[in-house]
Amino acid sequence: xxxxxxxxxxxxxxxxxxxxxxxxxxxxxxxxxxxxxxxxxxxxxxxxxxxxxxxxxxxxxxxxxxxxxxxxxxxxxxxxxxxxxxxxxxxxxxxxxxxxxxxxxxxxxxxxxxxxxxxxxxxxxxxxxxxxxxxxxxxxxxxxxxxxxxxxxxxxxxxxxxxxxxxxxxxxxxxxxxxxxxxxxxxxxxxxxxxxxxxxxxxxxxxxxxxxxxxxxxxxxx
Numbered sequence: 583x584x585x586x587x588x589x590x591x592x593x594x595x596x597x598x599x600x601x602x603x604x605x606x607x608x609x610x611x612x613x614x615x616x617x618x619x620x621x622x623x624x625x626x627x628x629x630x631x632x633x634x635x636x637x638x639x640x641x642x643x644x645x646x647x648x649x650x651x652x653x654x655x656x657x658x659x660x661x662x663x664x665x666x667x668x669x670x671x672x673x674x675x676x677x678x679x680x681x682x683x684x685x686x687x688x689x690x691x692x693x694x695x696x697x698x699x700x701x702x703x704x705x706x707x708x709x710x711x712x713x714x715x716x717x718x719x720x721x722x723x724x725x726x727x728x729x730x731x732x733x734x735x736x737x738x739x740x741x742x743x744x745x746x747x748x749x750x751x752x753x754x755x756x757x758x759x760x761x762x763x764x765x766x767x768x769x770x771x772x773x774x775x776x777x778x779x780x781x782x783x784x785x786x787x788x789x790x791x792x793x794x795x796x797x798x799x800x801x802x803x804x
Contacts, residue, residue, distance in 0.1 A: 585633075586788050587625050588612055594649065597625070598636065602772040602781075602801075603714065603720075604742075605729040606656040608638065613790040617643040618652040626768055626786070626794075634767045637733035644730040656729035660686035661713040670705040675723040678705060679716065683735055686712035691734025695725045728772065745774045745781070752795065770796050 584790045586593035591612045598608040608624060618640045628632030639659030643652035665685050676696035702722070707715055710740060720737060727737045737742050749763035749770065763770065768786040772775060780801040787795050
């Protein structure tokens with residue numbers, strides 16, 4: 583049985599959604615009478631194994647009858663921040679992306695996918711939330727971005743590396759390109775190959791009984 587905690591608090595239920603592009607989000611119910619706030623680490627582990635950690639920020643939380651519910655987003659919570667317009671000339675895409683992350687208060691992770699790309703001859707960043715500003719420049723550069731488990735921002739082309747494990751498939755819906763797997767820990771991530779198919783969105787769940795399941799939505803056409 584998986585053990586899920588936030589700090590010293592037991593997580594009673596969890597729904598953690600990881601998209602192929604963007605920030606992961608988590609809905610949790612925690613055994614505490616106080617609402618959650620600030621930076622948190624969701625730790626999912628099994629007996630005799632190091633936990634898998636997700637670093638994020640609480641955006642909303644409320645407590646009721648001895649339990650707290652919270653909505654958590656991966657990273658530092660700055661991707662929803664509105665950024666002012668900005669203009670560039672002959673700018674490397676990495677410079678533009680780094681400025682967005684810095685102004686949003688987010689931490690840059692792997693940005694190697696931006697190295698060596700053509701300069702942006704004239705680039706105008708419109709007033710927008712940081713996430714949308716990232717979407718626009720990444721589409722132009724031909725790369726994608728997402729928040730990693732450790733809360734940093736990764737920008738690169740997808741490598742589609744095979745998932746090294748062998749998860750047990752509980753159910754499969756071929757018509758909608760999705761499957762549910764039983765795992766002891768959340769090792770499957772977007773951008774991987776699983777049974778030869780490209781993993782798009784991944785949703786990790788823990789129910790009230792403590793059962794851990796991973797729902798995988800595969801990229802269409804695979």
